[in-house]
Amino acid sequence: MSPFPSSRFPHPHPHPTQFGVPVLSRRGLLRGAAVGTGALGLSGLLSACGERPADENTVTFGSNQSDPVPREALAQVVATFEEESDLTVEVNTVDHNTFQENINRYLQGTPDDVFTWFAGYRMQFFAAQGLLTPISDVWEDIGDQYSDAMRDQSTGEDGEQYFVPFYYYPWAMFYRPSVWAERGYTPPTTFDEYIALCDRMRADGLVPIAFGNEDGWPAMGTFDYLNMRINGYEFHAALMRGEESWEDPAVREVFATWAELLPYCQEGANGRIWQDAAQALVNGEAGMYLLGMFVGQQFPDDQRDDLDFFPFPEINPEHGQGAVEAPIDGFLISAEARNVDGAKELLRFLASAEAQELYLASDPNNIAANSTADTSNYSAMQNKAVELVSNATHISQFMDRDTRPDFASTVMIPSLQQFINDPSDIDGLLRQIEEQKQSIFDDE
Amino acid sequence: MTTTPLAPSAGATTSSDGPPSGSRRARRVRRLGPRDITVLAVLLGAALVLDLALVWGPTVASITLSFTDWNGISDLRWVGTENYQDIVSTYPPFQRAVRNNVLWLAFLALVATPLGLLFAVLLDREIRFTRFYQSAFYLPVVLSLAIVGFIAQLVYARDYGALNALLGRENNPIDWLGDPDINIWAVLGAAGWRHVGYVMILYLAGLKAVDPSLKEAAAIDGASEVQTFFRVTLPTMRPINIIVLVITVIEGLRAFDIVYAINNGRNGLELLSVLVTENIVGEASRIGFGSALAVILLVIALGFIVTYLVQILREDRR
Structure with a gap:
């Protein structure tokens, strides 16, 4: 027991919040409260006037192209459209990640x-909800002007x-x-050749496969490639739609094959961002890297030509190398x-070879989706x-x-990271x- | 104050056994004129409306949503306690998050806070360069935890981090942030670095305010320095102790920014707050499921708040 039961008596020393923090006067507090309630009322007013009048000559355009290069490229495309038509386009650019994260609220608002x-699927999901x-x-x-594969990817579940x-970008x-x-390697076409190449690279002191998965999505x-090569595209697509079981032996086979590959991959992948893994490739420490064509962004301008790729090797001869992973943006x-008519006119222009060529002139890490686009300015890699992609099944x-x-995002990212940490309990x-x-999936 | 016409002495009542509390209550009510009542009603009303709209409204909404499978677009569909069952039985990140939140709280309460107190006591003795040490320990408090997260990445990174270089492990680097068995400790180190400074500055202020005559008296009574500290100084700083305790619990429950800055709170760095965000914000939009996680976090927080309030009220009543 303390001999000084001081706690029940008022303390002579100041309350800690008085150190350094200005003590609010009552009037100041009241003023603050008034401003606060005023702000609340104002925000209510603002949300009440969200309705914009329809204007036949204006099309609004929400863009997630927030990086300087694509943003500027898109601005040029839009400017050209405005010249060729009598419409004005009002572009609202939002940060790429923010745009993606808020897409639900965005589509339900204005x-x-x-x-x-x-x-x-990411488009079909919104189409099915009646938001498009x-x-x-x-x-x-x-x-x-478009291949059947492009048409399929543009079509909703209702046809x-x-x-x-x-x-x-493939x-x-x-x-x-x-x-x-320098070392006499040649691109492998089968899985056995691929493993043999990994062994050779390791003997030569290289990390065979660069790998960075801190963000969760690169893995x-x-x-995707292992599943499409082992079980074919149809199975992969059905698995993604939730129609096949993840406990199917076919999926188990995918992870077992991946477990064989992991020892050849750069260690500590879950603590490394893809940009750092790409640096290992740039610096010649790693032999190869499975990534999208945007890996080229990590190469200094004068070394861009020293970058090439080969398709992911064949594993099951039944499925060959026909399936290609090539995300399409649009x-x-x-x-x-x-302004639906104006919007459709803008889309017709964006679908044209002219618009896509104009865009790619300033952003060469992609390929035009229109199959009639002029490819004479493409780099060897493009x-x-x-x-x-045109030979893809x-x-x-x-x-x-x-x-x-x-x-x-909430199941596969943690699960794949867990697998990379401990591939033993498939x-x-x-x-x-x-x-x-x-x-x-059961709530559909 | 004393000129009120209804003072008991001037009252018309002659009954000496009338309840005195009644007349006192009447006097108190009468003192509030209509204007006072209006002002009170407006001020209390505004506070009440704001409290209901900004705190209790969303709370009730979250609890309601936690029993649905709403995705932000679809119609509300009741699923009963399915979200809670899924969280406990089939959502592996949840257990890791609970473990990490408990670790976080325990580490701050049992390691970082006592360390802050120790530093405060040492610095209070006016040792040489005391100002320098004070600023050095307090500096991290000025940084937001997100910034601490970025600094932690520079220190702990496997391939280019300062720590592996210091340890001379460039060839066999430790994956401080990528290895799910150790990354929580690395992050706790960084979070503790900031918390120690915070606690230290609070206690330093408290120590300066302790009446030196108390310590003198204890010394005259023959108390050793350690006895004086634990039996005199520390109990005297009771208000500070409570504030430090509250801050520690709050920091433990709201921990978010540092792990979010490091790896979005995945791969061993799961926290309840991160799981709520990951499910609700973002494209996932599992609003029902995320609300259930938020309600669990709320219940845990309420546990601490209720314990604290009961303690305070009991103190007041004594």
Whole structure:
């Protein structure tokens, strides 16, 4: 027991909040409260006047192209459209990640007439919720300039088209030809050759496969390719739609094969961002890297030519190397669009070879989606990417675009990271995934 | 104050056994004129409306949503306690998050807070360079936890981090942030670095205010220095102790920014606050499921708040 029961008596020393913090006067407090309630009232007013009048000559355009290069490139495309038509386009650019994270609220609020988005399930999901305007009539005009694979990826579950593809970028195994020439490596086409090459690289003191998965999504690319090579595109697509079980032995086989590959991958992947893994490739420490063509952004300008790729090797001869992962970016019209005719006119222009060529002139890490686009200005790698995709039997979009976004982000990212940390308990992992899949997919 | 016409002495009542409390109450009510009542009603009303609208409204909404599977677009559909069952049985990040939140709280309460107190006591003795040490320990408090997260990445990064270089492990680096078995400790180190400074400055202020004559008296009574500290100084600083305790619990429950800055709170760095965000904000929009997680966090927080309030009220009543 303390001999000084001081706690019940008022203390002579000051209350800690008085150190350094100015003590508010009553009047100051009241003034603050008045300002606070005023602000609240104001925000209510603001949200009440969200309705904009329809203007036949204006099309609003929500863009997630917030990086300087693509933003400027898109601005040029829009300026050209304004010259050629009598419409004005009001572009609202929002930070890329913010745009994606707020897409649900955006589409239910007062969205722009036209907005940037992705192909595949990620588009079909919104179409099924009635948040998009179908544009099958636009496709009657532009359809002959696009491959069937592009049309499939632009079509909703109800058979109507909703999406205009703008550009795409394939995923493949990237490497530096100069490093490979020095050591005499050649691109493998089968899985056995691939493993043999990994062994050779390791003996030569290289990390065979660069790998960075801190953000969680890069590992999805490895899963997608392994699954499409082992079980084929149809199975992969059905698995992504939630129609196949994750506990199927076919899925188990994918993870078992991946477990064989992991020892050849750069260690500590879950603590490394993809940009740092790409640096390992740039610096010649790693032999190859499975990533999208945007890996080129990490190469200094004068070394861009020293970058090449080969398609992910064949594993099951039945499925060969035909399926290619090539996410497509493009445009949609919201269901709430005020100027639908103007929006469709803008989409017709964005679908044209002219618009896409104009855009790619300043952003060369992509390929025009329009198959009539002029390829004479393409780099060797862009041309090779065109060939890869045009010969593809199937085009997948990437796991987080081919399945429900909630399943991809809250189930698959943690699960794949767990697998990379500890590849030993595949059965337990797949049971976890399947249980969560059922609770997420069952609400449809 | 004393000129009120209804003072008991001037009252018309002659009954000496009338309840005195009644007349006192009447006097108190009468003192509030209509204007006072209006002002009171407006001020209290505004506070009440704001409290209901900004605190209790969203709370009730969250609890309601936690029994639905709403995704932000679809119609509300009741699923009963399914979200809670899924969280406990089939959502592996939840258990890791609870473990990490408990670790976080325990580490701050049992390691960082006592360390802050120790530093405060040492610095209070006016040792040499005391101002320098004070600023050095207090500096991290000025930084937001997100910034601390970025600093932690520079220190702990596997490939280019300062710590592996210091340890001379460039060739066999430790993956401080990528290895889910150790990254929570690395992050706790960084969070504790900031918390120690915060606690230290609070206690330093408290120590300066302790009446030196108390310590003198204790010394005259023959108390050793350690006895004086634990039996005299520390109990005297009771208000500070309570504030430090509250801050520690709040920091433990609201921890978010540092792990979000490091790896979005995944791969061993799961926290309840992060899981709520990941499910609700963002494209996932599992609003029902995320609300259920938020309600669990609310219940845990309420546990601490109720304990604290009961303690305070009991003190007041004594």
